[in-house]
Amino acid sequence: MRDIVDDLLQVWSSGRTGGLATIVRTGGYVDIPVGTAMLVDPDGMIYGSMASTGIEDIVYEATVQSARTGQRALHRLTVPGAESAGDGGIIDVFTEPFSRGYFPEFPAVAAEIAEHRRITVFTVVWNPEPGMIGQHLITDKRHATELVSLPQSDIFVASFAPPPLLVIFGANTTTAALASQAQLLGYRVAICDPRPAFAVPESFPGAEVVCDWPHRYLNVLVAEGEVDASTGIVLATHDPQFEIPLLTVALRLPEIGYIGVTGSAHTCTRRLDELRASGFDETMLARLHAPAGMDIGAATATETALAVAAEMVAARNGRLGRITVAFPAEAAI
Template identity: 65%
Template sequence: MRDIVDDLLRVWHSGRTGGLATVVRTVGSGPLSVGSAMLVDPNGGVYGSALGGSVESAVREAAVAAARTGRRAMHRFGVPAGESGGDAGGMIDVFAEPFSRRDFPEFPTVASEIASHRRVTVFTVVWNPDEDLIGQHLVTDKRHNTELVALPESDVFVSSFAPPPRLIIFGANAIASALNVQARLLGYRVTICDSRDDVAESEAFPGAEVVVDWPHRYLNSLSSEGEIDSSTAIVVLSNDPMFEIPLLTVALRLPEFGYLGATGTQASHNRRIADLRAGGFGEMTMARLHSPAGLDIGARTATEHAVAIAAELLATKSGRSVRIHPEQADVIHAERAFGAETSVAL
């Protein structure tokens, strides 16, 4: 549902009724994950996860029928092998309900919490002997898995929206701008920190939070406020030891983070590692640092470097081992690709 919140709000504020279909259970090689949702607005526009083929048509019709009749019901659809991506096919259970101010009066609260990056969980009764209870919603801030829960006299679908993972980029430059775009497409909340107020301007980084502060001080403050966790990614785009080493010193002492990468040439990497060793960091600790950051895809432009870093971030998140020996990575971070852009003073 997260990807169609704005569309849902538009229908809610219109005072009209749309149809909302949510995948609450999958069996076999289903094409969508539990929690995927499709909205059909009052004009027939379709928003949300696309299944393709006959299943998408069936889910759309269920949503249209819910909007037209006001009936809330569970539907089971078989997914042919050719449409599921697997050889055996699959099955999905979908809950279809009308969506409007009257049907979901609590929805603006849900939308506000999601927009504010706060946890929110929606409990929806999808089956009960008393039909008047089907479609009732309860909104809380409690942590819960997104799943279908079978109770003695009810089936309840729990849809939990955790705050999005966070990417903190240190260095306001062309790579930061391109990486901001990549990361937001991947669902990250992006913060860009730079000590220079003349380059750290919000207009240059649409959709990102821009902070003017000393990098190591800002990271320290986030850590002390409990803002860094196992989903947080940190990318350092400065090669100036004056800024980079204090920042990496703070970062490597964090108890947890999801990804830590530092860009630069092979010479920058060698100097960086030597400085960190001199600061007392051992090999096991420095193994947490991806340096030079980014997969070896032959990147040369800022956009290509952003793709390389985003790909490595995703590989790390999924537990894939894709690192190459630093001496083989020099082409990724060749100085001629950026000139002065690579050595950014924060």
């Protein structure tokens, strides 16, 4: 639901009624995550998608019906082609009307998501008492996104954790492209550069831009509890006076999801040699993706950003079959 929050809020604010469909359970051969949601607005427009399931037309009609009648319903649907795959794939979809009257608490949910705070929404999707179905409860406690079956109810738990943080050090064209790519992937992006002429917020829409020494800013983030196992760090500057102090801090962090450094193979070899001279052993240096990114033949800043973003996603998902690539040099800071 996170990707359609703004659309949901617009429908809610209009005072009209749309329909919301949410995948609450899957089984067998199904390649779509639980929690995937689709909104049908009062004019029949679709936001979000279940196209990869092959059931989108059925879900659309069921969602429109919920919006028109005010009825909530749990639908069990078979994935087309699942029988031939031998796994009997099924998807349980909960459809409900969506408006101010049906979900009065929604603006609070949207605000918490926008402020990158944890929030969990419990929705009753089955109960012997029809009036209980569709009831919502909101909490800030941490839960898994899943369907919980109780003796008298099935409750879908939709948990929205703060988005992962990507910190890019060095402000340049590759940084701008990577910031845009990372935001599309759901990252919250911060950019740090000690040069006031380069650390210009207008150059990096949607990102937090900080003018500070890289290692000092990283220490601030650590002290504020902003760095965890989902955090990514990308060094896009090639000046030893900034990069070595920064990497010294980053490589000693107990939890971090990704540390990547751009640059040529020669530049990365020089960095590794300097870090070894500073006392880092091969185990610690193995945490460093140098050069950062998968080998897709990147020749532009945008392609470089794609290569680095792909490697970050692979690292986040535990898929580390990586091939390194040298990237176009950026101006040193």
